[in-house]
Amino acid sequence: MNESITPVPLALTRRRFLQASSALAALPFVSLPAAHARPVSSDAADATAAMPEQIVATCSTFDCGGKCDIRAHVRDGVVTRIATLPDEAHDPAMPIMRACVRGRGYRKFVYHPDRLKYPMKRVGKRGEGKFVRISWDEATTLIADNLSRITHQYGPASRYVHVGTAVSGGAFSGDKMVRRLLNLHGGYLDSYHSVSMGNTAAATPYTYGTAASGSSLDTLADTRLVILWGHNPNETIFGHTNHYFQQMKRNGTRFIVVDPRYSDTAASLADQWIPLLPSTDNALMDAMMYVIITENLHDKAFIDRYTLGFDEESMPDGVPENESLVAWLSGKKDGIAKTPEWAEAITHVPAQTIRQLAREYATTKPAALIQGWGPQRHNCGERTARGSTLLATLTGNVGVKGGWAAGYGGIGNRKFTTGPEMPDNPVKEKISVMNWVQAADDPAQVTPENGLTGGETLPSGIRLLFSLAGNYLANQNPDLHQAVKVLEDDTKIEFIVVSDLYMTPSAKYADLLLPETSFMERWNIGETWGTGNYVMLSEKLVEPAFERRSDYDWLCDVADKLGLKQAFSAGRSEQQWIAHIWEQTRQAMPQENMPDFATLRVQRHHLFKSEPYVAFEANIRDPQNHPFATPSGKIEIFSKRLYDMHHPEIPALSHYVPAHEGPQDPLSERYPLQLITWKGKNRANSTQYANPWLQEVQTQTLWINPLDAQLRGLTSGDTVRIHNDRGLCQVEVEVTPRIIPGVVAMQAGAWWQPDEQGIDRGGCANVLSSARITALAKGNSHQTMLVEVTKHESV
Template sequence: MNENEEKIIRTSGSHNCGGRCVIKAHVKNERVLRISTENDIPDTKENPQLRGCLRCRSYRNRMYNHDRLKYPMKRIGKRGEGKFKRISWEEAIDTIAENTKSVMEKYGPDSIYVQYATGNAGRVAERTWMKRLLGMYGGYLDYYGSYSTACTQIATPYTFGTIYTGSSRDTWQNSKLIILLGFNPAETIHGTNTAYYLKMAKEAGAKIISIDPIYSNTAIGLADKWIPIRPTTDSALLDAMAYVIITENLQDQDFLDKYCLGFDEEHMPSGIPEGNSYKEYILGKSKDKIPKTPVWAEAITGIPKETIAELAREYATNKPAALIEGFGPQRHAYGEQYTRSGTVLAAITGNMGINGGWASGTGYPVRQEFVASIPISNPNKSQISVYSWPDAIIRGKGMGSDLSVKGVEKLFSNIKLMFNLGGNTLVNQHSDSNGTAKILEDESLVEFITVSDHFLTPSAKFADILLPADNMMEREDIVTPWGIGDYVIYMNKAVD
């Protein structure tokens, strides 16, 4: 093909953007001229096209942004100042290798940490290759958990024993009622075509209620009703709904008697003292002596007591109903309680294990795709929570299970070297960003930091060696759906 002719390269996006769509890059003279999306296959209800949103189709602006990093650089100012000097790839690689070797020999594998990062969701992302390399070199300190869904992943198994509590989205067409609690797919996407499946559910007769502090695009475009709520008060709303359901005897008692433990005093595990059942707690007969009435919840949530009672009756009497909990409301202190309140409400109404119901909680689909990646073997079994790396920098040596350590009894070193590849978690997603920045500024603590990214982000300013990352249209890769879906996309490289 003549290079002056336009060619179309089918690929996909690998950013953590909420969707995973088909992208068509229109290329001429080794430059992306524009981006279109899938429109060349039948668009059916059974197999809807994987069409990119406006963010996806405007990605060329990011790719050719004048602020994009283009060369390796080394720090020349104080760490965190963002002052760098261009260097060669050879110098950058040699410097990283020398520091990695020195730290490994002096402190051991617990001292080397590959930071949590989700900027590149491809199966062969740079952090995957780095973990493979370090695993072959003696190992590294690994992490567990997620900044996105930490609370719900911990809490949901307390009810169900698993985080895979979601059904297929096409089952929403069989729902009579869908409650979107802090769930805003019209803006966050939350899996390509999720809003489309909600539209189909609405066309099939489902009533959709959006509960959200803001009048979101989901509330505007998809919901029949919007209920505003004060942030972080979702658990109080759910508990008050349970109060109405229990006091009006609307619970699915047959389901509870057959499948559930802990609802009432007659169905408690052996050895549990009286007064600790869920029913006793909701009715105010347990230790706190507070009935979780709609009046009680109104003062907390800002939702009128009449609205709470009406919502509870609708959910209990319109079966199958789907209570879908978004991830936003669990991203705060005690976010686990929001998750647990939702899972229990789904249980007492029997809205699980039925077509059109939803078990609530994490909501990951049971049907998961499996796509192999680069094999990684880490001989070092130490792990810490994604939230605990500042602790591991300051007092890592001797840290144990009381400070999130898994796999070993204790760590043998503080973190001394970090790889932050395709992420902005050093001083962005993490809590107490100012405190974290102070820790990273101190070169006597972390001795060396490598960062790769597209731009000079807040995290990138703390790099000792800063590497430019390739764009998703500049590499071959494989991507799987964002959260939910039944497909895999091969990413063809569009340009160098």
């Protein structure tokens, strides 16, 4: 029987034209002979212009806190333009949700010709990036067969789902649904710890008993002083935070920014910039507390009523003398008073500036010290996070309107969707996200001492790995060369499935590479971070081109081949899952008066009109009936739980301990510069790195202070080599006073681009970062790295 062939229509719709153009643009050196080129007729142009246009309010589901209201102009199945919230549509009950530069650039990202188009399997060695096209049936069969084979041979704990942040802003995602499928199929090795702010989350409960310690930003309207400690919302969050901060700035709030780098936030908000050496934050905090206490500026009544461990009279039982905060600061334990002069030698912050900062923070009522997530991404990050809680406690800024108890995030009154139901995971062992390389290389290395929970040993190493919408494997992972070495050995991890929009550095290490859909091509609900107060429908706007499929779509095929389709899908399409999640959320939060799904499709977003929320307000107002969730029921300046661990890197008092690869490390004689990274305004982590529009917004360079540049004979525009014992990166240098001497900085998230010698040409700092885990959280310390910078002499 002959196969019938449908003639190709002569009429070319706009959507088909863009799809064809995308395919041609992906091929090198394709051109059309001039003799065969024909101009588009005016009738065709008029017909295209006459097509009706829809303007749809939607949002992305990338790992971005704003969830800005973008207005997609859709005509004939194509998004032709991205606009944002017009003034007349703004609801005064909430912060403005206008799209940032990332939001305005989504169309170029979605319609870029380099997007993956077909399912492919690896040929050649892992990491070479060589693939051949296969069918979806073959792809899903490969997944099902390998799941069955590897599980039968090694057990369900051999299966792992890696971090996939590019979809973490939505209620429904492939990484959530693959976990659902694996749980239905026997379980998988789960992980814990947030790469973003896990060290803060682990440390804060040792002061307050909980990690949920942030207030809502609308409580800061009358705050007279805000100290942004390593917090850079102008480049990382946009939207809500800046709405409140700019409003406060206009009303006279004084802003002080403590940061090694003169960030865009410092440029737009700061009345004062205080630069310090990275990883020395606790020395500055210790000296501030010394000034506050010795000058009698602390809130005695607050300390006496609510705290434990301030002085010798308030210490818990079973602790020897001179372990209190007062004893530490005065030097009774180690013979060193923590004076501003002591801290100046460590931090490079002048002693008079330390005194001024301490006095101003202690005497301005109320004041908010808001710490960002950058400082806690050091191997001293837990101490730094907890240090800010001690300063807030000493000054009585906990549980009061206008004060701030702890680091940024963790706001207690904001609501989020329920997400898809998750069956129980039969595998009880868990690893830190920082343990996965060891778990694949040698599972015996992963023990309870360095991150394993739920067991004494791992039942198996990682043999099958899913990385859906994540570029962590071979880009964001610290000590990148160590991770890549393990990935290249396919006798360790035997099967790697990657689903993404682009051929990222991580995608090159896939055995099976699948073309994912963008947020414009699937259904979801966008969830704001803690500072937001709304959820927004992210509706499917256009059909995916080529053979792109959403993760949920192909996972249904895998489930079918495993005999689990009905249990996995519950008979729901992607849109029906979104409607179901929304209905479950409505039932869980009747007080919010959420509309039904049909109404949501019309109004697009729903506001949570919550009252302003002050963290620990009830604990301070009525401590008898609302004690803190600590063992003592009080704010624990001194933590007996930490004391009993007897670990020098996690002291019971969160004080300064020199960091590994910090400025006092002997390694600094060989590598005298501290390298830090920042999250830039033109991408979320590494997402949208491939967007050419956003590459124009900010180029990848290394910032270096003029004093350090002069010592090395460098001028702006020179190509430099940044190196340490772990790797080497080559990039252009920018000489600027916006970085403190002794420190260099690059934007995080650049794609790793190794040349034939293995030298990174993309400006990826992770070839230089350390895989050392933090002592308490078993978390990441990407930011702690010593390097040297030299001029690259071209041959």
